[in-house]
Every structure is written in C-alpha cells, then in structure tokens.
Amino acid sequence: MKLTESDITLKGDRIIEHVPSVKDKALRINLNENIYGTFSEIGAGQETVRHFFRSGGSSGTIAKAMSAYDKDFSDAIYGVEDDGRYVTESRLKKMLGHEVRIIEQRLSRDKHPNKLFFSYANTVATIDFAKQFKGHGWVGLKYQVEPDEDYNEIILHIRFKETDARLQQETLGILGVNLIYGAFYKYNEPKKLLRYLYDHLDKDQLEIDTINFSGPRFADVDNRLMSLQLVKNGMTDAVMFDPSGHNVLPAAVLYKKNILALRGSFRPVTKVNMDMYEKSYKMFLEENKVDKDKALVVFEITLSNLRSEGEIDERDFMDRAELLCSLGQTVMISNFQEYYKVVEYFSAYTKARMGLAMGVSNLVDIFDEKYYRHLSGGILEAFGKLFYRDLKVFLYPMKDEEGNVIDSENLKVHPRMKELYKFFKFNGKVVDISDVNQEHLDIFSREVLKMISKGKTGWEAMLPAGIADVIKENHLFGYDPKKLVAQQE
16 A cells, blocks of 8 residues: 555654644634525725635625624614613624524524524624724624534634724734634633634734623633733733623723732732732822822732743632632732833823832842843833833832831832932922731731641731632632641541
C-alpha cells in the first residue's frame, strides 16, 4: 500500500489542530439539514450571513436574513429602548427573542420535528467618519442543540481595533461564523469555544470584553470564569462582574462615574480589606467633586495575583470571587500590573474624580523606578499618567517589624524619589485614612490562608462577619473540617 503525505509522521512532529476555513465552517452548517434559523444584522452590513450564502447550500440553513437599518423600522420590529440607543445588550436580546418567537410561530414542529432552530443577531456601530471612535457592538446567538430542548444563548460585546469600516465589516462577518460554528460544535467545551472565536482573526483586529453563556447546555458554566479566560487569553485587558456573578460591560458600569478602586489579592478578604474599603469610601464621598449617586467601588485583582507557579489557579480565583460577591462588591480582573495603567483604563470612560485605596507598602512600590524602565519617560511619565487625572490616593497604615505605625508622614521611599513624593503629598494627592482600627494592622491574608490550610482555629475572627461561614460551607481555600477534627483529637 502506498503511503500518502498525511500517513507519514516523523520523530519530533507535533500535533497541529486543524482549523477549518471560514467557508468550510459555513458549509458544514449549511449541509446539516437540521440547523435552520434567521440572521438579523444591524450596523455593519449583512457580513455574517454573506458567508453562508457564498459557501453553497444556504437554502437549508437560512430561513430569513434582514437588516432593519432605519431606526423607525427597527423600533417598529423590536420595540423602543428606554434610553433611545440601539447598540446595546438590551437591543440585542430583544432582537434574539423576537426572531426566535417568529421561528416558533411560523414553522410548525409537526412539519419540522428534527429542526434545531437558531437566531443570530448583531447590532454594531463601526468607525465614524472622523475616525475618532473606532466602534463597538453586541453579537449574540440563541439556538437549540436538541429539537425538544430549551434555547441556549451566547452574548458578547466587541470593540473594533481596525481603522477602516470595510475591514471592520469583514472582521465581524468572520467572528459571526466562528460563533455559530463554535456554538453548535464546541458547546461542550466553552473555554475552547471562546478561543475559536479568534479563528482567522488577530487580537489586533478585535477585542472581546464581555461574554455570557446561558441555557441548558451551559448550566454548569460560571460566567466569572469565562471572564477570566478573556483576560488570560489576551482577548481584553480587563473584565468586570457584578455581585450576582453576571459579567457586565465595563464601559456601561464605569461611564462618567466617580471610581474608588481597591487592589488586592483578597485571598481571603479580611477585616483589613473591609476597613480600608469602608473608611476610604467615606472619605471619598466627602470630596467636593464626588457625587454619591455616581460613586462606584471596584475591587480589582490583577492577573499576576492569580498566578500560582506560573499558571492561573482557577479554583482559587473562584474562591475569591465567591467571597467578594457575597459582600456585594463589583469585581474587576485586569492585566494591569502598574497602577497608572488602571487609572488610564478608567479614564477612557470617565473624567470624574477617582480614588485609589492602598496600603503603605503598595505606595512605596509605586515610587520604585524599576517598574517603569520600559517607559521612555520613566517614572515621570508613569506619574504623569497616574496623577494627571483628578486622582487621590487614600493610604492605609501598616506596622513595621518594631510595631511602629507607618503612614504618609513617616514612610520611606528611595532617596531619589523623596522630593517627588513630598510634592504629591504637599498637593493633597496622598492622604491618610483616618480612624483606622489598630487591631486590624496585625491581620495578614497569608497568615489566615496558612491557618485555614493547616486546619488551625482562630482565623475566623480576622474576617468580616459571615465570611468564615461562606468559607466553611463551600470548603473554600482548601478548608477541610476533617483536618480540624484530627488536630483536636
């Protein structure tokens, strides 16, 4: 028997996963006699459905394709949004819901007992004429995997990075095909589905900053973990989720807000973290330019804080997320190591006054030049970005090895940075958090974590009310009641 090229493997060969072309993906969907649905695309042309028309056999897949570009037509079909906007998650969900209802009404299940109905939709704003706003959009799919099963839903928000409307349209079309193909053929592996969204696309073309899975096939999917994957895979720099664990669009949450950010490992969240939050928030609200109704507190965890021996510890991440959500907090996961990058990120969405709450050791680190060697302007460039905005640092004290309390008045930075620090201190950019509970200064997350893992007692008193119960009930951070019993015996 003659060997073909595909039959031969050589020593040292690596397995390469075959990525189907966009045409092959569309064709495979078209050739499945059961996959049948609608396409509704607003704002960037019918870019996704075009791939299905071109690949052949589309009559077996496309029940309807439409673009309601006129706003009055769109409102007549899908209803009027409360805020009058069209490129929103609410609009997308109305589009998906409306189109699925029409499919169910107009196509008889008796006539189509094996059909897997779907509705793909997007509402997008591409780059403007002046090229000041690159554009963004919502993309979603509502679909079945079994004819008698309820619908699943995948909804994501994208930001275009290209500066040409035609290129953005092409990118959107490829993304749409990847989403539909992945939803049907990779739904059992949501993490892979997420990565496959970038098939034949580059991260310089497109950013995905929000995604939510729902429905029977994704009942076990935690969307917070999916958020983490977006940052981990380099699809976006930061993601946010609310206290209910639902992924939220950062732009919508941060827009024109007064933001107070607390960065930490929160492993686990302790009385120190909550004391810092409560005291700094009170001071933040007393600032002249801070509107309480527009104030937002964000607990931020950097990706580097989630790494354990070079890898992201997902279980550990979920433990922290569980605790912060139980405290009713909004959480941000970011890829920003330096504080100035966090402020830059917030500044893209708000010009209002911001605050950073941090401990003394963190502030001392900010004044360390080694973190800014990659910048052409060094530490001065970083500080220009950090303090250029209307920003104030709320400083939480610490105890040194001798038990002395260190605050903004007696902390020590590198001699070369001393005058720079005094400048910011004199101008009120750094203020001490007042009325701190001195007993909390002896609490450290790492000690609490060590006590939990070793089955020791007494750590409960170091945590906010109710947090110890959550840890015990859900066995977070390696808590094991058997270890405690063994110790007592």
